Amino acid sequence: MKINVFHISTPVISEYNKLGLDKSKLLDMLETMILIRTFEEKVEELYLREGVLMGPAHLYFGSEAIAAGVKHFLRKGDLVLSHHRGHGHAIMLGIELTKLFAELLGFKEGNLRGLGGSMHLPVDISKGGLYASAIVGSQVPIAVGVAFYHKYRRTGNVTIVFFGDGATNTGAFAEGLVMASFLRVPLILMCEDNKYAEFTRTSDLFGDEDVIIQRFLGYNVPILVVDGNDPLSVYKGLKIYEDELRSGEGPLAVVASTYRLKGHGVYDKALYKPLGEVELYGKLKDPIMMFANRLIIEGILTHDEFKVIFEKAKQAVEKAFEEARKGSPLTIEELYNYV
Numbered sequence: 001m002k003i004n005v006f007h008i009s010t011p012v013i014s015e016y017n018k019l020g021l022d023k024s025k026l027l028d029m030l031e032t033m034i035l036i037r038t039f040e041e042k043v044e045e046l047y048l049r050e051g052v053l054m055g056p057a058h059l060y061f062g063s064e065a066i067a068a069g070v071k072h073f074l075r076k077g078d079l080v081l082s083h084h085r086g087h088g089h090a091i092m093l094g095i096e097l098t099k100l101f102a103e104l105l106g107f108k109e110g111n112l113r114g115l116g117g118s119m120h121l122p123v124d125i126s127k128g129g130l131y132a133s134a135i136v137g138s139q140v141p142i143a144v145g146v147a148f149y150h151k152y153r154r155t156g157n158v159t160i161v162f163f164g165d166g167a168t169n170t171g172a173f174a175e176g177l178v179m180a181s182f183l184r185v186p187l188i189l190m191c192e193d194n195k196y197a198e199f200t201r202t203s204d205l206f207g208d209e210d211v212i213i214q215r216f217l218g219y220n221v222p223i224l225v226v227d228g229n230d231p232l233s234v235y236k237g238l239k240i241y242e243d244e245l246r247s248g249e250g251p252l253a254v255v256a257s258t259y260r261l262k263g264h265g266v267y268d269k270a271l272y273k274p275l276g277e278v279e280l281y282g283k284l285k286d287p288i289m290m291f292a293n294r295l296i297i298e299g300i301l302t303h304d305e306f307k308v309i310f311e312k313a314k315q316a317v318e319k320a321f322e323e324a325r326k327g328s329p330l331t332i333e334e335l336y337n338y339v
Contacts, residue, residue, distance in 0.1 A: 005213060005223045008237040010230050013298060019239055021232070023300055025072050029231045030295060031309055032071055033064035033288050036088040038313040039097065042321060043087065043104065047266040052325075053104055057118040060088035062229075062261035063192055065287035067092035069226075069234025070160065070190070073242070074128065077157040079146055081139045082122040082132035085192075089162060090122035093129045097320030107327030114329055115338060137163060137170030140189070144176050147185035151248045158245050160188040166197025168215045177219040180251040187251040188238065189221075192228065194260035199272055216253040228258030229287040259285060 011019055016026075040059045046052040060067070067088040074080070082089045090100055095111055103110025104118055111124045119134040130146060133139045143161035150157045167173050168191065180187050193212055195202050202212070216223045222241070227233035234256060241252050259281045263270035270278070295301035330338075 005217075005225060006237075006240075008224055008226045008233050008240070010227060010233045011236045015236070019236060021072075021235075026295060026300055027309075029068040029072065029235075030288070030291055030301070030306075031313070032068040032092060033231065033291065034309050035313045035316065036060055036064045036067060036091045037288060038310070038317045039091060039100070040087060042317050044262075044266055046104075046321075055117060056084075057087075057104070057266045058085040058264065059262050059266065060085055062281070062287065063194060063256075063258045064088055065231040065291065066190070066192055066228050066234055066256045066258060069231035070238070073235055073238040074160070075157065076128075077155060078128055079130045079150075079157070079159045080122065080128050081130055081143045081146065081159065081161040083136070083139060083163055083167070084119040084132075084134040085164065086120075086122040086132050086162070087118070089132075090124075090129065093122060093124065093127040095122070095124045095127050095129065097317060098323045099124075101321045101324035102327045105324060105327065106329050107324065108330045108334065109324065109327035113338065135172075137167035137172040137176075139163065140167070140173050140176030141179065143187055143189075144180045144183065144185060147180070147187035147250070148183055151183070151185050151250075154248065156246050158186045158188060158250070160190055162190045162192060164197065165191060165193040165195070165202045165212055166200075167191075168212055169197070177216070177221070181220045184248075185250050186245045186248055188245065189216075189251055189253045191253070191255045193255055193257050194228075195258075196260050196264070196273075198264050199268070213255055216255075219253075221251050221253045223253045223255065225255050225257070228256030229285050229290060231287070231291060258287070261286075 040061055043057060071092045099111040100121060103112055103114060103116060103121060106114040108114050112120060120132045122129045122132050139161055143159050147159040213223055224237040226237040237254060245252060261278060261282055292306050
């Protein structure tokens with residue numbers, strides 16, 4: 001693959017068939033985004049209002065379009081490595097909501113038997129969720145090894161590793177990129193640029209928001225710049241390079257520009273953000289509203305159907321939580337089985 005930076009626009013209706021997009025896929029993208037948002041709203045409520053959940057949790061508010069766009073690119077056998085802000089990735093992978101709530105509650109019915117918690121939530125090998133790390137950037141070199149397996153075995157599968165803009169400032173990121181480029185592994189490096197590295201705005205940290213793109217340039221990898229608030233831009237970008245990636249060529253860097261609509265964690269009120277910034281982004285660039293309005297204009301969705309999707313998501317989340325809360329933690333004796 002040539003070393004270039006490609007800015008991916010959103011596909012127009014005439015491109016849908018070529019990209020394999022039909023009505024059911026488009027609606028599923030929207031449903032996935034709404035389910036992620038509804039799940040995160042419930043998690044926030046359980047932490048802040050009811051005090052049912054404890055410990056750290058980093059919500060995916062605002063980045064739902066990235067997960068929704070990736071979802072329909074993935075095939076059986078593809079593997080995903082996530083980070084501390086991975087609830088949306090878990091839902092994207094199709095891990096049952098009841099298991100996710102049970103995991104957050106620390107119950108043995110969780111997908112990690114209650115031992116992983118929020119920052120390791122998107123792990124279920126049967127669904128393609130291989131690994132998640134709370135150590136910023138650490139998943140990148142691990143993903144290189146996983147992708148090398150796909151190349152060595154000629155599986156035709158790809159590995160995708162998610163990380164935030166702050167991770168590009170770590171040594172692990174640099175080391176992983178060197179090896180990924182040298183080995184030419186089928187790896188998608190998905191940078192979810194939500195404009196804030198913990199409590200610091202990316203532009204303040206790096207001096208220039210575009211520096212994230214430039215960070216990839218020195219590693220001999222093609223770079224896609226996609227709209228992280230638009231699932232179709234994300235999906236289109238990945239489909240353009242799919243044949244090369246699945247034939248064993250790679251890696252591919254993707255910079256998905258989005259915005260973190262909440263603080264760093266549930267404990268963070270984000271008072272460091274400029275007054276009115278969150279409200280402005282929420283009003284103008286909420287990925288769910290932007291995508292829903294597009295589908296309505298294109299005649300694929302109606303206002304009433306949009307309301308029904310929200311209501312179904314709310315019911316599914318509430319039902320899953322009520323079922324999950326019936327669980328129980330591992331006993332001391334059972335813990336020894338997993339040491």
